[in-house]
Amino acid sequence: MSNNVPSVGYALKQAQSLLHLRMEEALKPLGLTVSHYSCLYRLRLEPGISAAALARRTFVTRQSMNVMLQQLIDRDLVARPTQADSGRALPTLLTAAGASALDAAQVLVDGVEQRMLSGLPPGDTTALARGLSACVSALGG
Amino acid sequence: MSNNVPSVGYALKQAQSLLHLRMEEALKPLGLTVSHYSCLYRLRLEPGISAAALARRTFVTRQSMNVMLQQLIDRDLVARPTQADSGRALPTLLTAAGASALDAAQVLVDGVEQRMLSGLPPGDTTALARGLSACVSALGG
């Protein structure tokens, strides 16, 4: 028993859950969910990535990712060829509309994140980010 | 914008997702999910709490909580009277078996949390907890 205080794990869950909720609220006017945003966000960082790799980055299964991608394709935010150049992996790309939607979403998400960090001194923000990264490394991420 | 570095929000999601996964793995031998554990954990902190209040503490809906409670009642880990003393709120309580299961689960969960924090200097652990709490406050938790 190391703690009388609420555990770090509980605080982590609480913060993540609340952040997710606020992001969902912020993105609602755009008709995007947090999952959709995460998908588009990653797609900009790694254009042409396969759906399976995208799923790993966003912590969902390939199956869930394919459902999400199909929704995004139907809305013309994402494009995928129907045939692979080599192998089975189909490259996934942002469309122009997808890039615009991501730009709009990014503004809203950045606002939520800034609100979340508004209670911390600037130095503590980087300390928080480093602490979280250390946790991820320790858990074998 | 503010970031060439991955955002704090992303690190938060990554850490929470990985912690959840490791907890799920650790609790599997006991036949408990993380949701079950969270429920039992809160029930020890606030014995006799109503299901609706318990749901708010654990970030799920009343409906989901009632499903979970029914599972825990079927396994004799939790007990609820069928009639309320006053009003509609039914007090929820840990059984002796529930307390034992929670004890066993707590050991495993503490192990995971210690592993997560093993990469941080001791002082940084409390700083991390305080930073997360500040985030929760800023988001209106």
Add this chain to the structure above:
DNA sequence: TCTCCTATGTCAGTATCCTTACAACCAGTG
């Protein structure tokens, strides 16, 4: 007392995600 208002429990339907399973494709090794 009567009337809102809120909170709780519950039911039905929906949505989302996961688990399991299988086929296609590439790379490495015997």
Add this chain to the structure above:
DNA sequence: CACTGGTTGTAAGGATACTGACATAGGAGA
């Protein structure tokens, strides 16, 4: 060449959580 292992895409089914809606019980205020 044949075989094994790993990765990708896809489909079917189940588990879990959420939204919407309703009846009930108690408290606050006119």
